[in-house]
Amino acid sequence: MSIREKLLDFKRRLSDRKMYSIVVVVIASVAIWGIYQYKHAANLRQELDNQYNRAFYDMAGYVNNVEVLLIKSLISSTPNKTAATMQEAWRQANMAQTNLGQLPVSQQVLANTSKFLTQVGDLAYSINNQNMDGKQLTDEQYKLIEKLHGYSVSLEQGLNDLQTQLTTGRIKWGDLANKGSKLFQKTSSEMPAEQFENIDKTFQDYPTLIYDGPFSDHMTSTEPKGLTGENISIEQAKQKVIDFFGKDKVEAVTDVGKDDYGQIKTYSFNVTFKNVEKEQNANIDVTQKGGHILWMLYNRAIPSEKINMDQAKELGKKFLEEHGYKNMVDTYYLKEDNTAVINFAYSQNNVTIYPDLIKVKIALDNGEVVGFESKGYLSSHSERNIPVPKITIEQARALITSKMNISSAGLAIVPTDYKTEIFTYEFKGKLNDRDFLVYINAETGKEEKILMIINTPNGVLTM
């Protein structure tokens, strides 16, 4: 039957009344369903639009507040008042950033705005901490705040322009968010993204801030202190890998590339083992300088648990000693999937140095090391000049509330949020049946940090 005949046949059948009405019913119901779906989608789009608008207006409001608070902080006369203002600025900048993250504008467009907000927040936070100790703003900080205020004003203006376009309906968020679907591709103008890009460009040229903040750029570029030794060749690195696992275990070591741009430059290898399936292999990075093992992960199935935590800690310590890491003490551990991740910190003259951290993951079926991570150790390890504490342990203890039942005390060097280190007394104690760690600065007597210890069946965690 040709197509023409088929069509004619179909037409004939359509003219049958019963068939005709059925077709009408089907078409009508499909149409109703379509209308319903369309309306539903339109409603959803509207709701989404509202959410985006809310995030945007909230953000604009918070940026406005940040701007006002920055200028206020320059005027306030007492350190305490500045601290309060800065604390508020920190909070507002954080909220502005949270809302920024909810806008349907691609991340690279907003990267610098986000960075700016983070830096304002971090600067405010560090000044807040400093001023609570009663210190005044330094001239440098004063200038920095002035500069940041300038940027916040231009960000505010940019946002105001956008706000006008939003209220006049020239920008619709839904169009932006739906860019993936073809239906909206035509109507979607790239304008909002461009608008944001314009705002962002004004930040492109702002200088890298130098201050003691957690995200401070100059801090991340510091030379890793523990990365000692000469540069080694890829062959030498391969040998290090074989030595790390033991010659009798390794089947093959394959070179899988090298990282020449990271903060710690490495060679990467994939390792397979004798009498073990090919899928269960290990990956390992060896530093180009000095041939240290940066990290290792051995993805092996561990079906059972045969050794206990004390044995695991002992095995970890022995492994570290055999590989040239002396004087390491275990601090915390975490047990999961029949493995134990144990943190080891360096100990110098009985002072626990927490920044020099190595994590060792032990398989609890046969005690094999299946994971190793030494970024902390390589970044900060060096022999430190540990001073004699200016205050005695009794004086430090007297600073802690008498309600806390102290069970042990010692000296420790702990890292701060600003990647610096402080020399402290570490007190372990109980309050209301909960374990706490309290750190008292051994030189100034200032309380630096309080950590709560959570003893779970799986390990000791701190918060």
Add this chain to the structure above:
Amino acid sequence: MKTIKVLLILVLVFSIAIPLLFSGQVFITPIAEKLTPGMENDDVMKVQQRLKNWGYYDGSITGSYDLKTFLAVRDFQRTYKLPANGIVEKDTLESMGLTTFAQSGAAMAASKVSDEQLLARAINGEARGEPYEGQVAVGAVILNRTRDSKFPKTIAGVIYQPGAFTAVSDGQINVAIDPKSTVVKAARDALNGWDPTNGCVYYWNPATATSKWIWSRKILKKIGKHNFGI
């Protein structure tokens, strides 16, 4: 015979249409059922924050529904032409924009899961076919982002940032995790500090990446199908 055929077609059409109608619907729901004076919780705090931002409320953000909050809520309801009873219900919450998305079916619980679960889901959506190292690496990139000033600061913030991950945009993140899969283990290793990428904050699949911009990133590592860069 003919009627049977027609009936068959009708059944077919509706059996397709009806599930389509009800599946995958996204509902926008308020964050709480009802908030009344005397209550004390985080949701009250959120309401107070909103009211304070908009100038209805001048007390402090305490999280307890006191008289001041009650009066502020009533003012807000008057302005928005809602029944001014001082009790926060569905309409009031929606007017304040205090809503969450909920999806019918399995995805409902997705927002409640812990960091570990969320990270595992993200890895599952983005890299379940990748070698183990590549899975840990994707988790590490997400965690590196939380520490980078250019990105949101929480795991959820990073993962759900609009347009950041394709697995989130297309719903792959809600795909159930195969019990035999290594993604949960990978998420744990990433959370415990293992970072195969040595600090990368971007990754992309060179075969499918559409953004030209991504190629301006410096490539530090290639693991499985992905390039990792800063």
